[in-house]
Amino acid sequence: MNTYSERQKKVSSLLAGEDISLLVLCDREGMRNPSIRYLTGHPSDSVLFIFADGRSLLLPWDINLARIKATATQIKPYNDYGRTLGQALSKVLAEEKLPAGSRVEVPDALPYPEFMNIANGPYQFVCRENGLASAIDDMRQIKDDAELVTLRKAFSITDDILDKIEAELRAGQCTETDIALLIDREARLAGAEGTGFETLAAAMGRSYNIHAFPAYTGAIMPADGLSIIDFGVKYDGYTSDVTTTITRNLSPEQEHMVALIEGAVDVAEKLLKPGTLTTDLSGAVNGYLESGGFVMPHNLGHGIGLYIHEKPFLRAKVDPVRLQKGMVFTIEPGIYDPKLGGIRLENDYMITDIGYEKLTNSRIIRL
Amino acid sequence: MNTYSERQKKVSSLLAGEDISLLVLCDREGMRNPSIRYLTGHPSDSVLFIFADGRSLLLPWDINLARIKATATQIKPYNDYGRTLGQALSKVLAEEKLPAGSRVEVPDALPYPEFMNIANGPYQFVCRENGLASAIDDMRQIKDDAELVTLRKAFSITDDILDKIEAELRAGQCTETDIALLIDREARLAGAEGTGFETLAAAMGRSYNIHAFPAYTGAIMPADGLSIIDFGVKYDGYTSDVTTTITRNLSPEQEHMVALIEGAVDVAEKLLKPGTLTTDLSGAVNGYLESGGFVMPHNLGHGIGLYIHEKPFLRAKVDPVRLQKGMVFTIEPGIYDPKLGGIRLENDYMITDIGYEKLTNSRIIRL
Numbered sequence: 001m002n003t004y005s006e007r008q009k010k011v012s013s014l015l016a017g018e019d020i021s022l023l024v025l026c027d028r029e030g031m032r033n034p035s036i037r038y039l040t041g042h043p044s045d046s047v048l049f050i051f052a053d054g055r056s057l058l059l060p061w062d063i064n065l066a067r068i069k070a071t072a073t074q075i076k077p078y079n080d081y082g083r084t085l086g087q088a089l090s091k092v093l094a095e096e097k098l099p100a101g102s103r104v105e106v107p108d109a110l111p112y113p114e115f116m117n118i119a120n121g122p123y124q125f126v127c128r129e130n131g132l133a134s135a136i137d138d139m140r141q142i143k144d145d146a147e148l149v150t151l152r153k154a155f156s157i158t159d160d161i162l163d164k165i166e167a168e169l170r171a172g173q174c175t176e177t178d179i180a181l182l183i184d185r186e187a188r189l190a191g192a193e194g195t196g197f198e199t200l201a202a203a204m205g206r207s208y209n210i211h212a213f214p215a216y217t218g219a220i221m222p223a224d225g226l227s228i229i230d231f232g233v234k235y236d237g238y239t240s241d242v243t244t245t246i247t248r249n250l251s252p253e254q255e256h257m258v259a260l261i262e263g264a265v266d267v268a269e270k271l272l273k274p275g276t277l278t279t280d281l282s283g284a285v286n287g288y289l290e291s292g293g294f295v296m297p298h299n300l301g302h303g304i305g306l307y308i309h310e311k312p313f314l315r316a317k318v319d320p321v322r323l324q325k326g327m328v329f330t331i332e333p334g335i336y337d338p339k340l341g342g343i344r345l346e347n348d349y350m351i352t353d354i355g356y357e358k359l360t361n362s363r364i365i366r367l
Numbered sequence: 368m369n370t371y372s373e374r375q376k377k378v379s380s381l382l383a384g385e386d387i388s389l390l391v392l393c394d395r396e397g398m399r400n401p402s403i404r405y406l407t408g409h410p411s412d413s414v415l416f417i418f419a420d421g422r423s424l425l426l427p428w429d430i431n432l433a434r435i436k437a438t439a440t441q442i443k444p445y446n447d448y449g450r451t452l453g454q455a456l457s458k459v460l461a462e463e464k465l466p467a468g469s470r471v472e473v474p475d476a477l478p479y480p481e482f483m484n485i486a487n488g489p490y491q492f493v494c495r496e497n498g499l500a501s502a503i504d505d506m507r508q509i510k511d512d513a514e515l516v517t518l519r520k521a522f523s524i525t526d527d528i529l530d531k532i533e534a535e536l537r538a539g540q541c542t543e544t545d546i547a548l549l550i551d552r553e554a555r556l557a558g559a560e561g562t563g564f565e566t567l568a569a570a571m572g573r574s575y576n577i578h579a580f581p582a583y584t585g586a587i588m589p590a591d592g593l594s595i596i597d598f599g600v601k602y603d604g605y606t607s608d609v610t611t612t613i614t615r616n617l618s619p620e621q622e623h624m625v626a627l628i629e630g631a632v633d634v635a636e637k638l639l640k641p642g643t644l645t646t647d648l649s650g651a652v653n654g655y656l657e658s659g660g661f662v663m664p665h666n667l668g669h670g671i672g673l674y675i676h677e678k679p680f681l682r683a684k685v686d687p688v689r690l691q692k693g694m695v696f697t698i699e700p701g702i703y704d705p706k707l708g709g710i711r712l713e714n715d716y717m718i719t720d721i722g723y724e725k726l727t728n729s730r731i732i733r734l
Contacts, residue, residue: 108479111475113495127478177556188584297446
């Protein structure tokens with residue numbers, strides 16, 4: 001039994017435990033759920049049906065790709081099931097002849113009008129926050145050995161690229177676009193699927209934006225002041241996520257910002273161990289930054305894996321979760337000022353038995 | 368009054384006509400709706416409230432960016448409104464003191480559980496397919512003069528890049544990644560925001576996939592047989608979408624596929640005029656390809672604009688729509704065979720008073 005079959009069996013037992021006969025998951029434009037890749041290995045748009053009796057049915061948009069990549073009891077073209085979630089579900093229910101009253105759990109991301117269209121017939125349709133899809137998200141936030149092997153490849157490529165970026169910037173002048181395309185090229189040449197998300201490369205003058213727009217331009221790097229590069233490498237579906245800030249000829253105020261961010265990382269790392277509440281962790285960093293005169297306009301970090309933003313979410317006021325061994329997430333304190341520029345330092349961490357392992361080697365690059 | 372204010376006024380009058388007091392639109396990870404950019408110019412995550420009395424309130428995630436880019440009666444940080452759609456809506460409703468019983472339309476993409484949480488209080492919450500959000504999508508499918516000026520810039524950059532790709536491939540050997548990064552670099556140097564979606568570059572051996580996975584690799588191009596390059600250029604939010612197939616040393620079966628695709632384009636172009644039903648158009652092309660021995664596994668085309676897949680959708684069996692002047696969409700017949708490879712030829716078209724204008728110059732590149 002391969003990893004995917006094992007994961008599917010675990011989910012089937014969750015269904016049985018909640019008296020759900022059928023769970024439907026969907027990963028497509030407008031309704032993303034990377035849990036299908038987690039459960040089957042299929043990397044592209046599809047609908048997955050998991051039955052309480054242990055069987056699974058995958059309906060991929062691209063049947064050729066699924067035949068190479070996917071593990072499921074049955075794999076059939078989505079085309080044969082009407083190409084809409086509603087039609088596919090109707091057909092599966094008709095084929096399966098589930099007893100009237102059976103409980104069928106549909107995606108929690110299902111739009112209200114679509115749910116109202118689908119939820120008819122002699123079944124009991126369940127669509128809830130913190131349901132089985134969320135339970136699978138919880139499984140996914142603790143990385144297993146197979147996932148860690150893959151993630152470590154992504155991290156290793158990421159660190160190599162960070163070194164190449166530093167060398168490129170020390171060698172002389174280039175552009176935001178040069179850096180972004182260096183990242184993309186090196187990632188793919190190293191066997192990655194690509195970048196984990198659109199690279200952000202923002203020289204001073206644009207770095208005060210939390211999310212630079214456009215993501216990268218022809219602007220010259222390095223520039224005096226604070227310049228930000230935020231990228232990830234996606235290897236076999238799993239993505240890293242790091243940010244480095246490049247500094248040159250800083251003013252005293254900018255030096256203060258750098259010291260503050262490096263101090264914020266120290267504050268966070270001291271709390272990285274099993275049992276820490278994510279809200280306490282985030283709150284401690286926020287408090288430290290505020291005592292230094294800055295409010296962080298985004299969250300402290302987020303889980304990474306098959307999706308760039310997944311559980312656990314490191315937020316100061318909501319979603320308290322206790323850190324557990326095997327959780328892999330970013331720590332990314334950042335502060336931004338329209339005049340002084342922006343600075344963010346982001347690395348990826350894993351919680352261990354007694355503390356943490358720092359998985360990437362991003363740093364402030366001082367030119 | 369600028370373009371954005373005018374568009375907002377049009378939407379306000381739609382509200383008044385349906386006795387809706389407040390329309391909520393949302394564009395964020397997991398709930399995309401580019402109509403916010405269409406209505407305000409704001410290019411990034413945000414929630415937009417439009418009132419029947421003509422006012423608008425934009426809650427952007429990035430307030431700095433919104434202050435530069437956005438048009439709305441009021442612009443306030445999403446942070447001040449709790450950073451969730453539910454909290455933001457509660458606060459706005461409390462501030463506005465709408466009369467009890469007022470009709471409030473929320474995004475049709477709102478997940479069922481979230482709708483059930485939000486839809487309380489003395490208001491009547493409306494969440495429906497083909498509601499006001501859909502009416503705005505309908506407005507967007509007919510491009511106005513300002514949009515056409517922008518789109519033509521995207522098309523012009525696209526055509527220049529097609530010529531550069533052809534020159535590169537004729538000059539000698541490169542890789543899928545070289546081509547993809549050439550596209551990205553040239554787009555940005557020409558002032559585009561970037562590519563409209565992840566470029567697909569699939570040499571023979573991978574070209575039979577409808578959607579190559581990974582999107583591009585270190586594989587050598589050109590290769591003997593059929594190789595596909597699919598890309599778009601995003602200028603000021605508006606994207607082009609073209610596909611070229613590169614041919615070299617074809618077998619007779621592959622030559623037949625090329626002739627069939629070029630014939631399919633002719634079949635389509637003959638029907639491109641106001642009044643044609645999208646289902647008739649798509650059905651005619653499907654029939655032609657089937658008579659040549661191939662089933663097209665995807666739709667004939669889709670509208671383009673602020674989103675890569677928007678109305679009108681050119682589908683053979685569902686969503687019949689009559690073509691109208693000002694609609695801009697792709698025509699992209701494609702056929703795929705695991706042994707022979709894949710071929711797709713995609714260009715962008717606009718419906719005119721009497722027929723069509725072909726907006727891009729993609730072609731089969733025969734080496």
